[in-house]
Amino acid sequence: MFEGKTVIITGASRGIGRAVALNFAQLKANVVINYNSNEPVNLYGEFDRYNYSYTSVKADISIAGDAERLVSHAKQHFGSVDILINNAGITKDSLIMRMPEKDFCDVININLKGTFNTIKYASSIMLKQRSGVIINISSVSGLTGNAGQANYAASKAGVIGLTKSVARELASRNIRCNAIAPGFIDTSMTSPLSSNIKDSLLKSIPLNRFGTVDDVANACIFLAQNNYITGQVISIDGGMYM
């Protein structure tokens, strides 16, 4: 389905990004795996086992020079940059009164500025190609706000504004940009939450289950394929936000 297409996935070492990378590889895309601190050696093993086409780049997307190197490596290695999935993200939760300024800035720098950085460099290649797909992973927290997540919710709400601006700016060049707002997905980001918090979260999910990484990966594939959707925020949350 994506034969000959190059997809960059930021934060693909684990969790949602890892699943997105594997799903695109299964559909024959050339996959650029980005990580920052944990080299995903077992993921390379999985790619090698099935002979999937991939390369990997260590890059901190919050640093403009790293984001530029990531994108130019993809272009040099595979010849094009067709799909960019901005998935890398962190949380540093605490109540606003106790939140250190550094924790606010770190989360904004990675989740929001990092997304801007990769879009800036990838879109210059996509503009020359006159085609491209950008998918940004936001969050239900960016839609509703969340106590204890002022930094994270602000970053993810910012990602939505960024998505809509990019969609408007680049639509005339056949570049689409959409966001996905996952609800609660079972990954290392959410596993530290206490069972009390998980129980109360479950009560707020009409479909009565937590999401899987493949639920989000499937939405990425749908958005990459459908060429008449741009500027949208798709909730993958079991009905949490409706």
Ligand code: NAP
């Ligand atoms: P995760 O398991 O904690 O994985 C986060 C990924 O981001 C890792 O691959 C990590 O790489 C990478 N990363 C962190 N900082 C980076 C940086 N500066 N540069 C490049 N990569 C960096 O998280 P997840 O649950 O899969 O979440 C993925 C995305 O979905 C995030 O944007 C998150 O906010 C969003 N989301 C998640 C949920 C959920 O319930 N899980 C809900 C809504 C939205 P290293 O391992 O190398 O550090």
